[in-house]
Amino acid sequence: MFLCRPGPGKAIISEETLRPSMQVVDLRQVHSRSLEPLFHEEAEQWRNDLHWDYRPSQHLIRKFIDSHSLAGYSAWDGKDPAGYGFYVFEEQKGLIGGLFASPRFSQIETGKKLLLEMLETLRQTPFIERIEAQLMPFGAALDPVLEEQRFRLHHRQFMLLQLPVTPRSKPAAPDGLLLESWTDRCLEPCARLIQRAYTDHVDSEINDQYRTEEGAMKFLRNIVLLPGCGQFFPDASFIVRPGPGEKPIGMVLTSTVAPGVGHTTQICVLPGYQKNGLGRRLMEASIYALQMLGYRALSLTVTTINTNAVRLYENLGFRTIRSFAAGVWEP
Secondary structure: OOOOOOOOOOOEOOHHHOOOOEEEEEHHHOOHHHHHHHHHHHHHHHHHHHOOOOHHHHHHHHHHHHOOOOOEEEEEEOOEEEEEEEEEEEOOEEEEEEEEEOOOOOHHHHHHHHHHHHHHHHHHOOOOOEEEEEOHHHOOOOHHHHHHOOOEEEEEEEEEEEOOOOOOOOOOOOOOOEEEEOOHHHHHHHHHHHHHHOOOOOHHHHOHHHHOHHHHHHHHHHHHOOOEOEEEOHHHOEEEEOOOOOOOOEEEEEEEEEOOEEEEEEEEEOHHHOOOOHHHHHHHHHHHHHHHOOOOEEEEEEEOOOHHHHHHHHHHOOEEEEEEEEEEEOO
């Protein structure tokens, strides 16, 4: 969740494009209390479909809505809220931060209307040079809309591993390398690690923060120091060094997204050390730590074209429970 700046937008779009009783209203003109039915439905969907407790994120969303600082739109069927979506700014980039439509109405059509309105507003914002959208809760349902809007789509998978009650034996440390627990002193060297690991990688097309050390540092701060992707869990996060005091060559970061459920927010290995089992060792260390603390599941997302990573996760027991796309638009 990012603090956003107000962007240009219309309070209500023309009803000619909607059902007669449906309106789309600027999110800065509503109070979070009026959207409570949507928040309950949205939290239930995240919990049931993705094993994710979305309520902490909703707490922040409520605060920004009530301070009239969250740019976006809400859809209404008469006096009933039917959906809402918001976007945020990161320098010259716009991010679709969230989108939900109630199953009590035409869910896909409502989501489509809200998405199109947000995209239109973002494109009218003078400084915007890039728009990113990952609509994971919708799966692939809105992919045709993004394609029509000239987004490049990168197909991704949300994968889940059910953890057995009894942990397997503790994984051995990588041969000749040092496996260490995460500390915040790792932030700066791991930002460099991310930038180097993702050079010419498809994920740097999806998230341009990976392309520079400065961007990678923002990414790390969002998941480690801020609630950007669950609550960061250092006890199941590790780095690997070639020797004492040397720079990290690999890392795995984990967050808690629901009681007893972890999520791998980042795993990467320097190119020169890849394809020798180091990624597997890192994942096994994280999985073992979660099992020892009584966690019952671990999730992650992976880009489908990254077949080596997909194969690794499948061999570890992960199964795909949702397919979706990461969309990128540039003029």
